Every structure is written in C-alpha cells, then in structure tokens.
Amino acid sequence: HPFKDFFNQFGDQFGQRGGDDDDRQQRRPRRVMASGSGFVISGDGYIVTNNHVVENATKVTVIFEDGDERQATIVGTDERTDLAVVKIEGAEDLPYVKLSDADVRVGDWVVAVGNPFGLGGTVTAGIVSARGRDIAGSAYGDFLQIDAAVNTGNSGGPAFDLNGEVVGVNTAIFSPNGGSVGIAFAIPAEVVKMVTDQLIENGAVTRGFLGVGIQDVSRDIADSVGLNRPRGALVPEPTEGGPAASAGIQSGDIVLEVDGRSIDDALDLSRTIAAKDPGTPVEVTVWRDGSEQTFEVTLATLEEDEVVEAPVEQPDEPVEPDQPEPSSVGITVVPNAGGEGLLIQDIDASSLAAEKGFAVGDTILSVDNKPVATAAEFEDAIQGVKSSGRGTALIKAQRDGQTRFVGLPLNE
Helix, strand or coil, X not given: CCCHXXXXXXXXXXXXXXXXXXXXXXXXXXXXXXXXXXXECCCCCEEEECHHHHCCCCCEEEECCCCCEEEEEEEEEECCCCEEXXXXXXXXXXXXXXXXXXXXXXXXXXXEEECHHHCCCEEEEEEEEEXXXXXXXXXXXXXXXXXXXXXXXXXXXXXXXXXXXXXXXXXXXXXXXXXXCCCEEEEEHHHHHHHHHHXXXXXXXXXXXXXXXXXXXXXXXXXXXXXXXXXXEECCCECCCCHHHHHCCCCCCEEEEECCEECCCHHHHHXXXXXXXXXXXXXXXXXXXXXXXXXXXXXXXXXXXXXXXXCCCCCCCCCCCCCCEECCCCEEEEECCCCCCEEEEEECCCCHHHHCCCCCCCEEEEECCEECCCHHHHHHHHHHHHHCCCCEEEEEEEECCEEEEEEEECCC
C-alpha cells in the first residue's frame, strides 16, 4: 500500500492495543494487500498479470474500469518469466485484448496501461527504447525496454502498439529513487503467449533441458580456440548423465547453433532451449579443436529445484605439495592435494592473469584443454600455446565449486 510506511511510523497507535512485549511477539503475521495490473485475454475470463503481483496470494480480486469487482482464482504462475494467469469463474463474453504477432521495432510507439500507486486506470505513452534487454533476476532475459512512465502498481499491465494489440507485459523499472525515470521493461508478447498457453493448459510451464553449464565467449576465449569472433555459448561442464553429456558434448565445447539457428551468447542458448518441449530431439553444433561438430541431443525436462552436487574425491594418502614455482604468466601454482588440477598459491598483482580475475585459491584444471597437475605441466602447456602461434591460452578454472573458462593473453 502506498501509505504503508506512513502508518508504520505510528506503531501500535493504529494497531492492536494493550498486552506486553511477549504478547506482541506472538501475534499472527500481518496480512498485506498488494495491488497490480492485468488484462483479459479471453471472453471466458482468463487474465494475464505478473507472478510477483499474485505470488502467495490467499485471495485475488479483479476490479474492472467500470468499478465491477470479481473474485478470481490463480490458474498458474511462472517465476522464471514473472508471469501468472488468473481466471474469473463463470465469466462469459468479457471484452478482451489480443497479443500481437508483429515484430516490435526500436522506435515504435507504445501505450502502457496500469494502476500506478493504486490510483486506478492510468495511460502513459512512449516508445520502444531497446530490445533483448537482460535484467538482473531474470533467468530468461529478453525484455523490451520502453520509456513510457511505469511505476509501482503498473506491474502486469499491458503495453499496446498503435493497432491496439499487446506487445508486452510491464514487469519492472530501473529507478534510483523508486519512481519512473523513463526506463521500464516489458515481457515480449511472444514469450507471454508461450507461457500463458502452458499455464492455461497445464497449470505450469515445462521447459527443455540440455544439461550444460554455460558462459559467454569473450574475445580472449574466441582467440584462444580459433573462432573468428566472440559468439556462441561455452560449456564449462556438462551435467553428468544429462542429455548433452550422453550425446557426446564435452567441457570446453562452444555451442554455435541449435537446429541450424545461430547462438549469440549464453542467454540466447538458455532462451532457445527453454522454448522447446522436453523430449524434443535437437541438432547442436559445437566448436571443438578448431572445427565444427554436430550432435543430436534429446532434451530432458528442466527441474526447477534440481541441485547437482559434484562428488568430492578423497585421497588414500596425503599428498605433499611441490615447492611453489613461479610461471611465465605471473601465476604460482602447486598441486591440489586431494583434488584435480593446480591451486593458485600466489599471483603477480601487475600481471594480465590478475587483470583477468584469477586469484589465490582458484583451481586451474586445464590449459588449452589439456589437464594439468604439476607446475611443469602448466608451464609446458603455456609454452605449447605460444609455439602454435596463438597469443591467448584457454584456461579452465574453478572457484567455490563453479567452473569457468578464461582466455589469458600471453603477450604483455
């Protein structure tokens, strides 16, 4: 509620009176009324809104522009895209809006409709400022950025084009002060269609699962593996027993295409796979050892709460580490007692390795896709990259259980 902070400053003056401190601590949690926006997409009462508008709601009330109030039930929610569908039971012939099939362009005019600050139906206008935005907290960022004024309470409301069709669902704002500064984000209509269709049919969303950890390909990484430019999604580790690993995809592969469609980056791969149904066979083209290879992978179902823990190998006997030996790239490494690879024991703060984010305690697993277990093997691999005429070494490293690849320039 817009006046929540105002009333909170008065404490018990506007709440329950009497009782001691223990009584107050044992009170039931206070119920909160939230407000947002939404829009009808069918005559029989299906309504689209944001997940965060109705999440954990015990009662949903829909208030129409003419003041008519209806009770609604939650059909399904999808936290990953922040979408939800609610339904007014027994509704017939409600006026509804259409989700656009048009390809939205930067510069197109949009009209945002919603309930800012609980004031009621409000219309603002602006343009599409950008497409394909990735904002924090989204697993599948593909947002339209608009400059129409959007504030708290606009969440779940529609953004219309000039044909009166919905091109997006207003879902978030960027604001240093809590109000509109002309940067708002809307979920594109094509994503809304895909998600709401599944929510209406199944009450939940199922997504394809490739079974790989992924990261973007930097310029350094592209140089180290011979790619002409940074593109695709690099696989630090495939999930053990997952679809990709079973099909032959390995750590260090770079996914360039899925079913012939080029993959720009890690987020693009996530969206592409998530848009496909579990059980779908897909052709995945990867870059490995300087050439393209294609694998057929049958997608599994993405389990939202699945957590995979890597096994920790315990040595039979303690391993005495070698004496630290500085390398030619400013990294001092020692064997990883009880594990694979090498531990970084020291690093030259002025080196390119430090600039690229390596730190003491990191584990180096391989150089140029060659496993390393001693300082000598590490240095030999570095020299091997130099001898091949390449100026960047691909380093596979691990920190806090997270594996990543880093392109390390070898020429200061």
